[in-house]
Amino acid sequence: MAQDMMIDKLNEILREGSVKKDMPLKKHTYTHLGGNADYFVMPGTYEEVQKVIKLANESNLPFTMLGNGSNLIIKDGGIRGIVMNLHNLDSIETTGDKVVAQSGARIIDASQKALESELTGLEFACGIPGSVGGALFMNAGAYGGEIKDCLQSAIVATKEGELLELKAADLDLDYRTSNIPDNGYIVLEATFALKKGNPAEIKAVMDDLTEKRETKQPLEYPSCGSVFKRPPGYFAGKLIQDSDLQGKSIGGAEVSTKHAGFIVNKNDASASEYIELIEFVQKTVKENFDVQLEREVRIIGEDE
Numbered sequence: 001m002a003q004d005m006m007i008d009k010l011n012e013i014l015r016e017g018s019v020k021k022d023m024p025l026k027k028h029t030y031t032h033l034g035g036n037a038d039y040f041v042m043p044g045t046y047e048e049v050q051k052v053i054k055l056a057n058e059s060n061l062p063f064t065m066l067g068n069g070s071n072l073i074i075k076d077g078g079i080r081g082i083v084m085n086l087h088n089l090d091s092i093e094t095t096g097d098k099v100v101a102q103s104g105a106r107i108i109d110a111s112q113k114a115l116e117s118e119l120t121g122l123e124f125a126c127g128i129p130g131s132v133g134g135a136l137f138m139n140a141g142a143y144g145g146e147i148k149d150c151l152q153s154a155i156v157a158t159k160e161g162e163l164l165e166l167k168a169a170d171l172d173l174d175y176r177t178s179n180i181p182d183n184g185y186i187v188l189e190a191t192f193a194l195k196k197g198n199p200a201e202i203k204a205v206m207d208d209l210t211e212k213r214e215t216k217q218p219l220e221y222p223s224c225g226s227v228f229k230r231p232p233g234y235f236a237g238k239l240i241q242d243s244d245l246q247g248k249s250i251g252g253a254e255v256s257t258k259h260a261g262f263i264v265n266k267n268d269a270s271a272s273e274y275i276e277l278i279e280f281v282q283k284t285v286k287e288n289f290d291v292q293l294e295r296e297v298r299i300i301g302e303d304e
Helices: 002-013 046-058 107-116 123-127 132-137 199-216 236-242 271-289
Strands: 019-024 036-041 063-066 072-074 079-085 092-095 098-102 151-157 163-167 186-193 223-226 253-255 262-265 298-300
Touching: 002 019, 002 036, 002 046, 046 063, 046 079, 046 151, 046 186, 072 271, 092 107, 098 107, 107 123, 107 132, 107 199, 123 199, 132 186, 236 271, 253 271, 262 271
Parallel strands: 036 079, 063 079, 072 298
Antiparallel strands: 019 036, 092 098, 098 186, 151 163, 151 186, 223 262, 253 262
16 A cells, blocks of 8 residues: 555656556666666656655655666665656757756767767767766766766756756766765756867767777677776776686676676576676686776665
């Protein structure tokens, strides 16, 4: 009865079809891993986001923000309480030399929009498989560029459901990190300050980066992307490769034979198998090279 009441309350503040009960989260992660969410909600406006946050607080329910699920492992037991996805907040607009993108838009699409508007500065993001919100959350980067290089400002919702407009400097963006998780912020919108450029040159850079990604990364299997941060003075993939771990598997999870920095869901892996393989890689590299690999991927949720 209590669950039905919560469904009713969520349906009162969200548009029809935006609330799901017991949603399988493997449908919303790049790894195709994870158990169910008790309540899965997809707001379509900033006001709806605020209302959901306030309802979760009033009801003393756990609340989890889920982006595109590209740099994330959700455990087999799923996530309790309310899980919010901002897929419906996906507009991207240009104003002068700025690209303004909502959190649920893909950062790849923001990069493409910059190209169409003859703006340079987001080329590095043309192959990053995540949302704009997720890109800010972890200061995503690739091929020498990162979000902090071009972010001007962001609109976020606080854990109390209030809206704030913050400058990029307020987010403490650093290598694959920000203060967004520590502050409990939910990114709703980002403004990227770019520069006018030559569209042919911008496209040439993006085409080159896309080719590198497609030839070097195991895109044919589900994965969370690059599993580990780059350790100072080393490359994670090289350390894993030199540990003879390429092809090592636990259950359906495998260290990619194409790029050692990736772990792929090759054969219907469980989250526990995937996590066990990550820990095995960390242990082996530590034993071989005395280097502690730090995860770039986040792990959330409950054990089964």
